[in-house]
Amino acid sequence: MTSPQTIIDNLAPVLTEIAATASQREQDREFSRDLAKQLSAGGFTKLRIPVEFGGLGFSLPEAFEVLVAVAAADSNIAQGLRPHFLAVESLLIAPDSEHRDKWLRKIAEEGVVIGNxxxxxxxxxxxxxxxxxxxxxxxxxxxxxxxxxxxxxxxxxxxxxxxxxxxxxxxxxxxxxxxxxxxxxxxxxxxxxxxxxxxxxxxxxxxxxxxxxRDYTAPSAFQALAQSHHLSTLTGISQAITRDIVTYVQNRTRIFSHGSGDLPRFDPQVQQVVGEVKAKSYAVEKIFQGFAQELDLVVNKAKAGTATEAELAAVDLSAYQAQLAVAPLVLSQATQAFEVGGASAVSKKLSLDRHWRNARVLANHNPIIYRARLLGADALNGGHVAAQYTIGSLS
Missing domain, CATH: 2.40.110.10 (Butyryl-CoA Dehydrogenase, subunit A, domain 2)
Incomplete structure (x- = not known):
């Protein structure tokens, strides 16, 4: 059976291209369908589709290994392809039908990419x-x-x-x-x-x-699934921050007379910052991995029709807790990373600011303050129900 690492290895050339061009594509506002098609050709868009339909049959934790790798290369593309995976999930939890069979096969066999x-x-x-x-x-x-x-x-x-x-x-x-x-x-x-x-x-x-x-607002695991993809992208951004700041410091030769090392990479204070950034990345990854495993169990039960409302509500709350833990850590990393350099760290050529900007926008999806209130209300009074919320204006 194909493993997540095998897919990541197969995608290595396109992931390298995506990472190398991420900053310039953003500056040029270039939407590359070709990169999306290259990812699809490498199996990325059929990770979760069952083998009998031509897919890879990955579990959620396995699929997220690959999604995080793409997000680490460029969170824009990872976020842009999020609707594809949510469309697949909606098909996976749907009852057997000609519609379901047609689209699972079409996506797996034709490499179709779905938008939102x-x-x-x-x-x-x-x-x-x-x-x-x-x-x-x-x-x-x-x-x-x-x-x-x-x-x-x-x-x-x-x-x-x-x-x-x-x-x-x-x-x-x-x-x-x-x-x-x-x-x-x-x-x-x-x-x-x-x-x-x-x-x-x-x-x-x-x-x-x-x-x-489909009954859009019926209790389900879909809200937790939707948030899990934001979390996977944030996890990828977290890894990208660590990667980029290590590379920046390793290649930096400009020093300060009041610094503490012959080169920035040997400066104990710079080493401390890099260590703290890396530790936060570790925490983000472990929080997300734990949540992905929990979500996988509930989603499989939901597909089998055996998930209870209590289990659906619990995984909903777990998604909110993961968001409230992960988003501040990634935003902190993205800010702290600038401490290892002087004015050159803010160069547009480096584009280190994109990590903070992208993480900030992801953290603004479905405002986190409401997640905190829902968690607190349930902790104090119980009664949380897993339901898809709706958004609109009263006037």
Whole structure:
């Protein structure tokens, strides 16, 4: 059976290219579908798909080993491909159907990359303005989405809409279909290449076999799954910070007269900073690995239909605890790393600031302060239920 390390080794050439070009691609705002396709060709996009459908059949901890390696090379691409893995997970937990079989095989055998068009702006919480309607014998999709992560890397886009019965439906839409327009208008200071802009769908014809109905807010492990991918990307950023700061110090020859070493790498104070940064990376990795193993057990139970509501709620809370521990550690690393150099450490050529910016944006997803409140409320009073939350505006 193929191991995660085998896949990482197979992907080594493209991971090297991704890491080497990450800073320049961000400065040029270059979305490279070619890099995404190279990752797909190396097996990256079928890690979790069962072997019987042409995939690698990895467990969540095994898949995350590879995801973290990609995030360490470039967290933008890792975040941009997050919707692909969540689309796969939604298929894995779905009941057997022709839709499920078709898409698991299509992704595994054709190397299809999936993007995301789930979230809207200007809607009320729980409301979706994107609709699928049957016109004559054709299903037609119309609506506008924002935060369309991964859309510019994708071949197909998973779109969340409401059908005529006001049910939640998820449709796979060809990004090149008539009526689809993808706009790069995400203006965040971090994760700039996660392709999280606006998607327009104007009377796009959709094959009925590409549409699935799912109760979006039913208790499930999906919220924990969604957060696990943010955590894997943060873990990759943590590793990248350690890697880049070690390389920076090893190659640095400029010293200060009031320093404590002939070269920065021999300066005890610099060594201390590097040691502390590395220790935080160790802690991040171990926290995430432990959570991934816990999540894997619950997800497997959920797929088998044996997970209890208490187990789903518990893994939800574990995801929140991991976020509250990991995000501050990575942000601390990203700031502390600058202590080992002078003005040269802030050079745009080094682009060390991208680690803080990217980690800061990831930590802002689904605000962490609300995670802390939910944890505290459950610790004091119990009653947490694992449910997908909704976002919108009241006016």
């Amino acid at each position: 068009a789930l979230t809207e702006v200007g809607n009320k919480p729980g409301e979706l303005k994107t609709k699928i309607r049957k016109e004559d014998e054709v299903f037609v999709l119309t609506g506008t989405k924002f935060y369309s992560t991964g859309s510019l890397y994708a071949d197909w886009i998973q779109v969340h809409a409401k059908d005529e019965a006001d049910q939640d439906v998820f449709a796979f839409v060809d990004r090149d279909a008539a009526g689809v327009a993808l706009v790069d208008d995400w203006d965040g200071f971090g994760q700039q290449l996660s392709a999280s802009g606006t998607s327009f769908f104007d009377k796009v014809a959709v094959d009925p076999l590409d549409i699935a109905t």
